[in-house]
């Protein structure tokens with residue numbers, strides 16, 4: 001007896017963990033590996049946020065269960081964040097739900113809105129959690145091709161009509177992981193029209209909404225008129241406030257969908273620890289000066305790395321947001337072979353594009369989650385590589 005369900009047995013291997021295993025082996029041999037593979041910020045959460053956590057943790061009243069859908073303080077803070085940043089009105093009781101990180105919310109949302117056999121349209125390349133979530137819900141995946149030639153905006157005309165007909169949900173992720181692509185509101189407007197026409201639930205994963213440079217402001221799908229009848233948006237404090245381990249995020253938008261997800265989750269969890277929700281509320285109500293300071297840092301790192309890649313003849317679009325650079329693999333390599341070469345020969349870990357879908361082939365993702373000094377080391381090491389390509 002293996003005691004393992006087909007669902008779990010048939011999950012695709014999480015490519016990050018395979019590379020992590022190799023990294024551990026190299027480190028055990030005493031090799032200094034620089035990890036640009038994992039998309040998690042290296043910086044700590046702001047002081048005022050953990051001060052609030054400590055303060056709230058000392059109050060016994062906060063040691064109880066949270067209400068299922070999350071504390072009203074957090075949900076009101078999410079609504080006020082949307083009002084302030086996007087001029088969008090949300091009802092904190094019915095149009096906002098607290099999540100234990102948006103990853104949890106994404107996986108459960110799919111279970112809450114599709115039946116087995118229903119199709120979900122997912123970006124390719126895209127965040128791997130979408131695909132595994134559809135698999136776990138017994139759904140089918142339809143891939144929405146994204147490519148560099150048009151800035152990774154959806155190519156609707158490439159979707160087969162019959163695939164769109166059987167789809168129930170359309171996932172987008174802007175600013176995007178892994179491609180670092182950013183869009184204007186018009187892209188969401190087009191997506192929403194398509195969603196209305198084809199009766200799809202439109203979902204935007206806005207994990208990087210606040211991490212932008214050069215004056216660019218990422219739009220919210222909720223800014224499109226009529227979005228509440230057809231769309232939801234996920235948000236997270238993981239990246240904007242360096243709170244990955246705290247596990248706090250939210251979903252906003254369509255009431256029926258929020259209610260369905262809240263019902264499912266009320267049978268699975270009882271929301272997040274109240275002091276974490278209250279500290280996160282303080283973060284969302286802040287003036288975001290910590291986010292601005294951090295973005296300045298990411299931009300410096302991005303520019304340094306981007307310039308070095310260009311000097312080496314490695315092409316990458318200059319991103320306007322996220323914590324990533326999405327770069328072209330030199331001619332003659334598959335992305336997995338190139339990532340292995342970097343790890344084996346110079347101890348630099350990147351993520352091969354293929355980990356994000358078949359259209360990620362030919363690219364690799366660099367996470368800008370090490371100090372400038374470490375990036376100097378990375379650049380020094382990369383310049384030692386022979387990039388002539390394989391015979």
Ligand SMILES: *Cc1c(COP(=O)(O)O)cnc(C)c1O
Pocket residue numbers: 039100101102103104127173177205207235236237238239244247248249
């Ligand atoms: C990091 C990330 C998330 C997950 O964030 P959590 O709130 O920490 O679960 C979701 N989507 C994308 C695209 C991400 O990169």
